[in-house]
Amino acid sequence: MTDANGDNAPLLEVHDLHTRFHTEEGVVPAVDGVTWSARRGETLAIVGESGCGKSVTALSIMRLIPPPGRIVSGRVLLYENPDKPPTDVLALPERRMRGIRGNQIAMIFQEPMSSLNPVFSIGDQIAEAVALHQGLRSTDAMDAAIDMLERVGIAAARQRSREYPHQMSGGMRQRVMIAMALCCDPSLLIADEPTTALDVTVQAQILDLLRDLQNKRDMGIVIITHDLGVVAQIADHVCVMYAGRIVERTDVKELFKNPMHPYTIGLLESLPRTVAHSGRLKCIPGSVPNPAQFPEGCRFHPRCPLTRRLADESPARPREEFGSSGDVLLRCVRGTPNARGGQPDLLEVRPGHFVACWESEGYDAAAGSGRSS
Amino acid sequence: MASPESDAAATPVAPHPPVAPTGPADRSRAGVGYARRVWRRFRRNRRGLIGLGVIVLLCVLAFLSPIIAGRYPIVCRHEGRLHAPAVVNVLHQIPFVARLVQQSKPFRFAGFDAKAALPEDAFAIWPLIPYGPLETTQQSQQSPSREHWLGTDEVGRDIASRMVHGAVVSVKVGVVSMGIAALLGIVIGGPAGYFGGWTDAVVSRLIEIVMCFPVFFLILSVMVWLEPDILNVMVVIGLTRWTTVARYTRGEFMRLKSCDFVSAARAAGAGPVRIMFRHLLPNSLAPVLVTVSFGMAQAILIEAGLSWLGFGVQWPEPSWGNILRSGFDQIRVAPYMVYPPCVAIFVAVLSYNLVGDALRDAVDPRIHDQA
Numbered sequence: 001m002t003d004a005n006g007d008n009a010p011l012l013e014v015h016d017l018h019t020r021f022h023t024e025e026g027v028v029p030a031v032d033g034v035t036w037s038a039r040r041g042e043t044l045a046i047v048g049e050s051g052c053g054k055s056v057t058a059l060s061i062m063r064l065i066p067p068p069g070r071i072v073s074g075r076v077l078l079y080e081n082p083d084k085p086p087t088d089v090l091a092l093p094e095r096r097m098r099g100i101r102g103n104q105i106a107m108i109f110q111e112p113m114s115s116l117n118p119v120f121s122i123g124d125q126i127a128e129a130v131a132l133h134q135g136l137r138s139t140d141a142m143d144a145a146i147d148m149l150e151r152v153g154i155a156a157a158r159q160r161s162r163e164y165p166h167q168m169s170g171g172m173r174q175r176v177m178i179a180m181a182l183c184c185d186p187s188l189l190i191a192d193e194p195t196t197a198l199d200v201t202v203q204a205q206i207l208d209l210l211r212d213l214q215n216k217r218d219m220g221i222v223i224i225t226h227d228l229g230v231v232a233q234i235a236d237h238v239c240v241m242y243a244g245r246i247v248e249r250t251d252v253k254e255l256f257k258n259p260m261h262p263y264t265i266g267l268l269e270s271l272p273r274t275v276a277h278s279g280r281l282k283c284i285p286g287s288v289p290n291p292a293q294f295p296e297g298c299r300f301h302p303r304c305p306l307t308r309r310l311a312d313e314s315p316a317r318p319r320e321e322f323g324s325s326g327d328v329l330l331r332c333v334r335g336t337p338n339a340r341g342g343q344p345d346l347l348e349v350r351p352g353h354f355v356a357c358w359e360s361e362g363y364d365a366a367a368g369s370g371r372s373s
Numbered sequence: 374m375a376s377p378e379s380d381a382a383a384t385p386v387a388p389h390p391p392v393a394p395t396g397p398a399d400r401s402r403a404g405v406g407y408a409r410r411v412w413r414r415f416r417r418n419r420r421g422l423i424g425l426g427v428i429v430l431l432c433v434l435a436f437l438s439p440i441i442a443g444r445y446p447i448v449c450r451h452e453g454r455l456h457a458p459a460v461v462n463v464l465h466q467i468p469f470v471a472r473l474v475q476q477s478k479p480f481r482f483a484g485f486d487a488k489a490a491l492p493e494d495a496f497a498i499w500p501l502i503p504y505g506p507l508e509t510t511q512q513s514q515q516s517p518s519r520e521h522w523l524g525t526d527e528v529g530r531d532i533a534s535r536m537v538h539g540a541v542v543s544v545k546v547g548v549v550s551m552g553i554a555a556l557l558g559i560v561i562g563g564p565a566g567y568f569g570g571w572t573d574a575v576v577s578r579l580i581e582i583v584m585c586f587p588v589f590f591l592i593l594s595v596m597v598w599l600e601p602d603i604l605n606v607m608v609v610i611g612l613t614r615w616t617t618v619a620r621y622t623r624g625e626f627m628r629l630k631s632c633d634f635v636s637a638a639r640a641a642g643a644g645p646v647r648i649m650f651r652h653l654l655p656n657s658l659a660p661v662l663v664t665v666s667f668g669m670a671q672a673i674l675i676e677a678g679l680s681w682l683g684f685g686v687q688w689p690e691p692s693w694g695n696i697l698r699s700g701f702d703q704i705r706v707a708p709y710m711v712y713p714p715c716v717a718i719f720v721a722v723l724s725y726n727l728v729g730d731a732l733r734d735a736v737d738p739r740i741h742d743q744a
Contacts, residue, residue, distance in 0.1 A: 062640055066631070102642035109640075114633040119407045119655040128651070129641045164407075180641065 008039040009082045011220040012061070012105070012188050017074030019053075019060045025292040030056040030069070032244040035346070036237075038188060040082075041214065043221040045235035045252070047228065047267070051288045053244040054224045058190045061089065062107055063097050080104060080187070103133045106181035110193035112173035116165035122176045123149070123161025126183050133184045148179040152209060171202035175209070182213060188220045195230060207234050228271055232256065240264045243289060243299040246346055250353040260355045262304050298344055298358070306359050411659065414735040421731020427724035434537060435544040439463050442534035444505030445487050449497035458487060459500055466541075504531035506538035506691040514707045524709050526699055528689075535691035536713050542692040543721055546607055546676040547669035553611025555665050558618025559654065565619070566626030567649050576623070580616045588613045589675060596684040603686050606679055610672050617664045625657030659736035666729035670722040677718050693717050 019031040031053045038044045046054045059065050061076050077086035078100070089100065101107075109115040117125060126145035130136055136144065142161070149157035152175040165173055174194060181189055191210065195203035211234060214221055223234060231238055231252060238255045240248040240263065248261040259265045266284040286303040289295055295302050346354045349362035357363065415421055439462035440447055447459045464470055491497055502522065504510065513529035515521055523532040565576035592609045599605050629635060630653065638652050679685035680694025681701075688695050693714040700710030 064636065064639055098642045098644055100642070101640055107637075107640040109633050109637055111633050115637045117634045117638070117652055117656070132642060132647075177637070180637075 008041045009079065010086075011038050011040045011079055012222075013037040013075075013077040013079075013086070014057070014061065015075040015077070017057065017060055017076065018072040019056050019065060019069060019074075020072050021069045021291075023068055023292065028291040029244050029294070030291055031060060034074075034239075034241070034244075034246055036239050036246065036249060038220045038222050040187070040220050041218045042236040043211075043214065043223060043234050044237045044239065045231040046222065046224045046239045046241055047226065047231055048241035049226060049288050051291065052241045053291075054226075054241055055192050057241075058107065058192050058222065058224055061190065062101055062105060063089065063094075064101075078104060078188075099133070102129055102181075102186070103184045104186055105188045105190060106184065106186035107190040107192065108174070108177045108181045108194050110196050112170050112177050112197060113165075115177055116173055118165055121162050121164055122168070126161075126176070126180045129180050130183050144183060145179070148183045149176070151213070152176075152179040152182070153205075154179075170198050171205065174198060174202075174206055178206070178209065178213070182217075182219075185217065186219065188222065189214075190222045190224070192224045193226070194223065196225070196227070203230070204233070210234065228267060240267070243294055244291065245299065245343070245356065246354075247300065247356045248354065249346065254350075254353055258350075258353070260349065260353065260360045261300075261357045262306055262359070263300050266303075266305070300357075407655070411732075411735045415731055418731040418734060420727045421735075424724035424727030424731065427720060428728060431540055431721060431724070432544055435541040436466065437463060438537045438541055439466075439500070441500055442502035442504065442506070442531075442537040443500050444503070444508045446491075446497040446499050446503075449487060449491060450495055451485060451487070451491060502531060502534045502537065504534045506530065506535045507689055508534075514703070516707070516709050523713050524707065526696075526710060527703060527707070530689075532696065532710060532713060535696055536693070536717060539691040539693045539696060539714070540717070542603060542676065542680075542686055542690075543673050543717075546603070546610070547672050547725070549607040550610035550614065550672045551665045551668045553608065554615040554668060555618050555661060557611065557615035558620075558664075559622050559661065561615065562619030562622035563626050563649050563654065566623035567630055567645065567653065569627070573623070576619070580619050583613060584616045586613055589678065592675065592679060593682070593684060596679065601684045601687060603676075603692075606676055606685050607672075610675055614668055614671065617668065618661050621660040621664055622654075622657055625660060626653050629653050629656055659732075663729050663733045663736065666725055666732055670725035670729070673718065673721055673725070677714075 014034060014036050017031055017034045018029065021028040021030055034053070034057055036044065036046075046057065048054050056065065056069070059069075060071050060074075063071070065071060071090060074090065076089040078089050079086045089097070089105075092100070116122065120128075123142055123145050126148055127138065127141040130144045130148075131138060131141040134141075134144075146157045146161050149161055154160055154172065154175055160168075160172075165176075168176065174197075178194075189210075194210070195206050198206060207230065210221060210223075213219065221234075223230065225231060235252045237251050238249070239246050240255075240261065242263050248255070248259070248264045255264065256268070259268055263284070266282070269282040270284060272281055284303055289299065289302070298304070344356045344358050344363075346356040347363060347366035349355050349360050349366050355363065434441065439445065439459045443459050443462065445458035445462065446456075448455065448457050450456075487497070504521075508530060510521075510525060510529040510531065512521070512525055513527055515525045515529075517524045521531050521533065523536065525531055526535070561576055561579070565573040588610070591613060592606060595609050596605065626649065630648075635648060635652060638648050643652070676685050676692070677694035677697065680692040681698045683695070683698070685694055686692035688699075697711060697714035697718075700707065700714065704711060
């Protein structure tokens with residue numbers, strides 16, 4: 001299913017998604033203008049630290065944001081059929097949305113330990129999902145469930161289908177979750193940190209399994225993770241998120257070869273390496289800011305090495321001050337054409353490589369030519 | 374009436390914990406894994422087992438009451454044919470079977486008075502206590518003897534037989550009233566916990582209002598207003614005692630709704646009704662069962678109290694409450710009459726409470742072991 005450019009057909013497009021939580025502390029812009037697209041047969045990874053809005057993005061697509069959260073604006077276009085115009089998932093009535101969940105877009109969660117209902121046998125749980133969407137009789141649904149369990153690599157599936165979640169290991173349970181998600185043959189699978197709770201060997205098995213199932217079904221996968229190792233193993237495209245915004249978006253090879261946003265660079269440098277390892281691991285100082293009080297200007301600036309470095313330099317050079325942290329004035333290397341408090345846009349600084357940093361090479365040119373995402 | 378000591382020896386317990394005799398029984402298959410773990414913990418509690426044994430015995434006693442005590446023989450030969458009138462009476466106790474079997478000849482009620490119609494030497498196996506609960510004998514106010522194990526009352530009815538048939542009322546009251554209460558509590562409390570917000574506010578106020586009703590006096594006034602009938606008693610108890618179940622269900626749903634497996638079910642496309650009753654309910658049945666168990670004890674006490682006052686089961690129909698009443702009226706002449714109902718009520722209430730206690734311990738995750 002490829003178009004003229006050799007690209008796979010689009011499956012899901014997220015346009016300028018804004019999700020806010022209206023809490024007592026104020027309005028929290030958990031997802032603030034996120035745009036990306038997923039294609040059939042490809043894997044998109046969304047990477048970022050905890051609290052950067054990865055999971056909220058996923059839940060927004062499923063329309064499962066718990067109150068007080070609300071999707072304020074944006075569009076989520078689902079191409080159910082490649083030949084027909086897409087449907088805007090956010091505009092559907094709840095009843096139709098239920099038909100899409102599990103059927104068109106399936107989701108697996110981070111905690112295989114608690115994502116299965118403790119009082120049902122796993123066979124029952126998968127069969128329920130099958131029966132729900134395909135209207136099969138219970139015996140047929142159970143057969144489909146057992147078949148699915150076999151396909152995710154559970155041996156003696158018929159016996160194991162009678163077991164309860166507490167009788168299974170974490171890796172097994174994640175396989176069950178995957179079986180449950182895939183039993184209705186969804187075109188898109190959203191995996192929210194599917195391997196975080198598992199140990200490394202099991203993690204590799206699960207990722208292989210996802211890859212394998214993806215190839216067989218031409219399914220799109222959106223994988224949410226904080227682990228760049230997982231990204232390298234499975235992703236085709238990557239979105240790096242920070243504080244509710246995408247700071248860098250490109251394909252996986254480009255990201256590892258030529259990271260441009262200082263946050264991405266920081267993430268990559270904080271990875272332990274097996275060769276030529278010397279001294280301490282680098283890390284990004286500080287932590288993700290409280291979403292209720294995001295810093296003015298570029299949200300990464302309090303932690304950004306580029307602003308840090310400049311703060312020590314002579315302030316005599318004509319640069320625009322664009323944000324402050326405490327008493328110390330901070331600047332970027334080259335300042336910004338935006339007004340104070342503005343944020344860098346996600347611009348295509350190289351073909352297929354989008355970055356939201358005033359400092360990145362080619363940013364001004366991209367801004368000048370108006371090539372935004 | 375059986376004493377708890379004798380039951381302890383031979384606890385004939387069911388292979389499952391007392392899964393609610395009411396409510397969503399059709400989910401039992403799905404809940405076996407969890408139920409089995411609870412049962413394993415329950416089994417270690419000796420007092421709970423004794424209580425359970427007594428309750429099971431009580432239920433068996435109530436169900437088989439026509440065979441254990443009655444004026445009809447279990448098997449007899451009447452005009453050349455074999456009859457089993459007491460067995461027929463047992464069958465007629467089963468709600469839907471009764472309608473089915475009424476038509477077919479061998480299962481009709483006995484059309485003859487066995488005691489009068491059968492000749493002395495005719496073949497007949499009589500119940501253990503060969504007197505009906507309403508059958509009057511010539512000997513009134515007799516103290517316990519071989520003939521009448523617990524004596525007779527002021528019109529010559531056998532108290533032992535009345536005690537056995539009175540157990541039916543107690544079992545029924547517990548099951549029916551708490552069945553109504555559990556159903557109402559789940560249906561009202563569940564959505565409150567799941568949806569929260571306005572639903573919760575309204576339901577919570579409703580619960581608080583109903584909790585303020587003094588149940589006993591409400592029932593008294595209802596009984597004055599309506600016909601004093603055991604069914605009305607059961608309905609009113611059910612209509613007022615659902616609040617505890619509702620509060621527990623609400624709390625459990627609230628706690629569970631943010632669990633990952635609920636998000637997973639939602640992500641799989643399940644609607645609120647399916648999530649509530651298929652995913653949340655089986656996980657929150659434990660406190661409901663505990664409440665129901667304690668509630669049954671309460672219901673038995675309320676019924677006995679009402680019957681004692683003359684508003685419950687109507688004399689001369691037997692119930693532990695009104696046996697106690699007639700004994701109380703003649704406590705100077707026939708003091709032996711008050712002991713059996715007192716002991717029976719005490720033992721039954723104690724047993725339900727013991728089971729409730731043990732069940733609470735068995736489902737409490739804080740004393741969770743590796744069962």
